[in-house]
Amino acid sequence: xxxxxxxxxxxxxxxxxxxxxxxxxxxxxxxxxxxxxxxxxxxxxxxxxxxxxxxxxxxxxxxxxxxxxxxxxxxxxxxxxxxxxxxxxxxxxxxxxxxxxxxxxxxxxxxxxxxxxxxxxxxxxxxxxxxxxxxxxxxxxxxxxxxxxxxxxxxxxxxxxxxxxxxxxxxxxxxxxxxxxxxxxxxxxxxxxxxxxxxxxxxxxxxxxxxxxxxxxxxxxxxxxxxxxxxxxxxxxxxxxxxxxxxxxxxxxxxxxxxxxxxxxx
Amino acid sequence: xxxxxxxxxxxxxxxxxxxxxxxxxxxxxxxxxxxxxxxxxxxxxxxxxxxxxxxxxxxxxxxxxxxxxxxxxxxxxxxxxxxxxxxxxxxxxxxxxxxxxxxxxxxxxxxxxxxxxxxxxxxxxxxxxxxxxxxxxxxxxxxxxxxxxxxxxxxxxxxxxxxxxxxxxxxxxxxxxxxxxxxxxxxxxxxxxxxxxxxxxxxxxxxxxxxxxxxxxxxxxxxxxxx
Numbered sequence: 001x002x003x004x005x006x007x008x009x010x011x012x013x014x015x016x017x018x019x020x021x022x023x024x025x026x027x028x029x030x031x032x033x034x035x036x037x038x039x040x041x042x043x044x045x046x047x048x049x050x051x052x053x054x055x056x057x058x059x060x061x062x063x064x065x066x067x068x069x070x071x072x073x074x075x076x077x078x079x080x081x082x083x084x085x086x087x088x089x090x091x092x093x094x095x096x097x098x099x100x101x102x103x104x105x106x107x108x109x110x111x112x113x114x115x116x117x118x119x120x121x122x123x124x125x126x127x128x129x130x131x132x133x134x135x136x137x138x139x140x141x142x143x144x145x146x147x148x149x150x151x152x153x154x155x156x157x158x159x160x161x162x163x164x165x166x167x168x169x170x171x172x173x174x175x176x177x178x179x180x181x182x183x184x185x186x187x188x189x190x191x192x193x194x195x196x197x198x199x200x201x202x203x204x205x206x207x208x209x210x211x212x213x214x215x216x217x218x219x220x221x222x223x224x225x226x227x228x229x230x231x232x233x234x235x236x237x238x239x240x241x242x243x244x245x246x247x248x249x250x251x252x253x254x255x256x257x258x259x260x261x262x263x264x265x266x
Numbered sequence: 267x268x269x270x271x272x273x274x275x276x277x278x279x280x281x282x283x284x285x286x287x288x289x290x291x292x293x294x295x296x297x298x299x300x301x302x303x304x305x306x307x308x309x310x311x312x313x314x315x316x317x318x319x320x321x322x323x324x325x326x327x328x329x330x331x332x333x334x335x336x337x338x339x340x341x342x343x344x345x346x347x348x349x350x351x352x353x354x355x356x357x358x359x360x361x362x363x364x365x366x367x368x369x370x371x372x373x374x375x376x377x378x379x380x381x382x383x384x385x386x387x388x389x390x391x392x393x394x395x396x397x398x399x400x401x402x403x404x405x406x407x408x409x410x411x412x413x414x415x416x417x418x419x420x421x422x423x424x425x426x427x428x429x430x431x432x433x434x435x436x437x438x439x440x441x442x443x444x445x446x447x448x449x450x451x452x453x454x455x456x457x458x459x460x461x462x463x464x465x466x467x468x469x470x471x472x473x474x475x476x477x478x479x480x481x482x483x484x485x486x487x488x489x490x491x492x493x
Contacts, residue, residue, distance in 0.1 A: 152342050
């Protein structure tokens with residue numbers, strides 16, 4: 001195994017694990033497409049970084065954080081769903097990003113990323129963020145779920161549902177930001193949805209569901225990267241991103257068949 | 267109300283508003299320790315909002331005074347658990363309980379039968395019992411039930427109310443319950459309060475079978491079932 005491959009596997013594993021874990025809440029919260037949409041919100045931030053010559057990732061982070069707070073506040077005031085507000089904010093951000101980035105190649109990089117071209121600093125940041133995101137989400141996981149089951153029960157248990165939701169949204173934006181840089185927008189959208197959907201097919205308990213979702217995320221990412229490396233000798237070798245998606249969706253289809261065959265009561 | 271020794275709750279001039287709408291207006295009542303108060307009224311009368319205000323879940327005007335050291339338990343009308351893969355054990359653990367077997371047996375459930383079941387896969391009656399178990403886990407003095415038998419068949423409904431009476435006697439609990447079921451109100455509560463934004467009737471529950479009173483509470487008479 002080359003050093004480069006080991007490197008990609010490590011990053012893929014971390015991002016897959018954390019996106020799968022956070023995604024398990026997003027799928028339950030009917031926020032499945034929020035990760036995908038949020039990844040576009042980072043675009044104007046990336047553009048600013050490129051235009052003003054600072055690390056585009058920092059610009060992306062700043063935009064995601066600011067947008068998360070705006071989305072959360074609009075949600076509190078209007079009671080519109082996350083998906084509706086994110087839908088509005090993300091199209092605006094996409095438009096702003098396109099107006100700011102005129103170089104289409106740079107834009108494509110920002111949108112699609114490439115796990116094979118990651119600098120070690122980004123990789124280190126990715127692994128660190130994955131650890132922070134998983135650890136923090138673990139602390140608030142039960143509180144978010146109780147808030148979903150019954151907001152009244154959660155509040156009567158002393159849980160500040162709005163604050164916990166904001167914290168979660170900020171953690172999602174962290175994972176999305178680093179995910180875009182490393183794996184690209186498309187893959188971030190995939191990693192927060194498909195592993196959780198597959199895990200849900202096989203789970204009757206929260207602990208099993210969140211564990212399987214994280215493992216499926218990590219497994220699809222590492223398997224996709226490995227397939228890409230096996231195919232690197234063929235003419236026009238496929239990049240890892242689409243192979244990660246194909247692996248994950250195959251895993252999902254297997255869980256659909258298992259559930260259908262066993263008629264698992266989930 | 268003279269003292270809070272005898273009364274566990276005193277509500278004075280309670281008003282709850284949402285933008286462009288008054289939900290509750292100048293509601294005044296007090297509740298004696300150990301009694302059961304049924305809250306009735308048409309849909310949208312503000313019954314659930316009254317509970318939310320009593321539990322301090324929403325902003326309100328006026329005064330809500332609980333006796334010192336009162337602990338409240340709450341059983342909501344609905345849970346959104348059908349789509350969430352969570353076991354009964356995990357749900358009860360959210361409350362931080364240690365004796366889950368004891369909690370379940372106190373509400374007439376076998377722990378080995380339901381503990382590992384998915385919360386959303388329980389029958390209506392089992393779910394109500396689990397919720398009552400949740401609410402009584404930390405030995406509250408007051409229980410608030412929002413439609414305790416929603417989604418429950420008639421036999422289970424009777425069993426659940428009998429169980430509530432047992433729990434009430436065992437722990438000397440004061441109860442507030444929202445119900446549309448006139449027989450339940452007559453048989454299982456001491457007093458009733460009819461709400462329709464304001465209080466339209468406050469008195470003994472046995473009067474609920476009075477057709478004149480029903481007409482006043484619900485706007486129209488509740489018709490008899492005829493062969």
